[in-house]
Amino acid sequence: MPDKSLRMRRAGGDGLVTRPVMLAIAGDSAAGKTTMTRGLVEALGPDRCVSLCTDDYHRYDREERKELPFTALHPDCNHLDIMEQHLQLLATGNPVLKPVYDHATGELVRPELVEPAEFVIVEGLFPLWSKLSRACFDVTVFLDPPEEIRRGWKVARDTSKRGYTQEKVLAELERREEESAAYIRPQRQNADLVVRFAPIEGRDDPAGTSLSASLMMRPTIDHPDLTDVLQSGLSRAMHLKLERDPDGRPVETLHVHGYVPREESLGVEKAIWSALGAPDTETPECLGRLGDARSEPLAIAQLLLLYHLTDAAR
């Protein structure tokens, strides 16, 4: 019935609409996706930016999952075909009626309308899962903290906000390990940026400072040129390094130490921001916010993503 296809298109199904810039923030549970997303949404403003989480595409609720031989990290435990469909719709400027998974109760509830804004940020376990889902994004990030740090974050969050006991969280982490290795971590290799919050070996003051970050930039997209500002000898707390990814591919990594003073961080922030050709505007104040504290490495990572979002929109 090719005629029906044509009739549908002629009737308006493929009309010209504004297409949003889309950013994927992938990573395992409690890898820091929501923290990263929050600062970006605030910097762009809720009028220009909408964010969503692919956990909402869980196929089974918490009760049903108890009977299943796999965890929420298994592709079969998620409506990944529907996730792909909704990503395509959003990427082409269409609204979706997104399912909603309530993390507090573990139930699947009433879906909600999501209309694409100028920027769409998609965080979750599976946004870089397939070739089709990846094709929907302009910029892709994978959050890659060391496992022991992520486990600490997960225990802290799930016991305080999702009503689990520490024992249950640890047991769940154990149960998920195999699927995390099989399905979540491999998405790392498909990200334009890999962000790792961790102590940097041999360089970090071991006590008292906030975590450092390695921002690995793959040449799959054009990154801002930071060689000038960083080679000026301005900073010992930040440096660029040409290296090989563990998978062997060449990458450039920006190391930002947790103890970097605010003034030095600001120098790099300004260099990134002015690379956009809009040097008059101040860098957004909300970046780097970590609860009540502030993390300069987080601010730099978020600003780099803002750079890419703004650059893709031009």
Place this chain on the structure above:
Amino acid sequence: MPDKSLRMRRAGGDGLVTRPVMLAIAGDSAAGKTTMTRGLVEALGPDRCVSLCTDDYHRYDREERKELPFTALHPDCNHLDIMEQHLQLLATGNPVLKPVYDHATGELVRPELVEPAEFVIVEGLFPLWSKLSRACFDVTVFLDPPEEIRRGWKVARDTSKRGYTQEKVLAELERREEESAAYIRPQRQNADLVVRFAPIEGRDDPAGTSLSASLMMRPTIDHPDLTDVLQSGLSRAMHLKLERDPDGRPVETLHVHGYVPREESLGVEKAIWSALGAPDTETPECLGRLGDARSEPLAIAQLLLLYHLTDAAR
């Protein structure tokens, strides 16, 4: 970003899939849509046929609607853009995660996956609402009982199955009248078939027989040729009539009287069925079922729709 569109398509978004035959059964609340649909689904078999109701696309639940200046019959009270999107997806062979409105409680609940089968039947208030939604269907029907008959059906159903009192149903019908006239009834003019269950004036035995039916066939699709079987003098209980629709357009109407004997009805059923070129198979037994009773006019109407579904699939 036309490159992204291309990347998405190349990544598999527009792959070749089997496209279902789609039938729309539109009509006001309690016009008989579910009864009509049930017999068709049973005749085709649940493996080959999936049905869904567009009431599920209500934007507000029953509680929220109490505060609104319009009823569920108003377009703004429904996610009609999402309904259109889902109809397009189904028509092109894709699954959808359909919202679910629970008529028993009036709540919007967990959505459900609908995968297109060989045949998709869509019943509801709005399937013929827009040019785009209509373009998704191969065959379209509008159920058009006289208002006083529909009101009786609605009171009977809503008091027995949806927990309303008779007073509330009558008040709701009053409240809906203006929107029914403005938004629901105009869809009649876009249907290939208009089915009206009612006493036929001057011809029906007024007492004791089941309702007659007028099956108005618009020349927008090719109907089976029934002139031979009906001009043979076989039947006084069924006849074809060339007439003008109330909107002035020429139509052919098959009148089926409620008192038609089973044998005569069977003659027409066989004529319709053999027009498909498959005269060996028996006409399905489940057609015409009306609770515990049987309606020959309903059986004929359903068989006519089965004819069109099967014809469109060839």
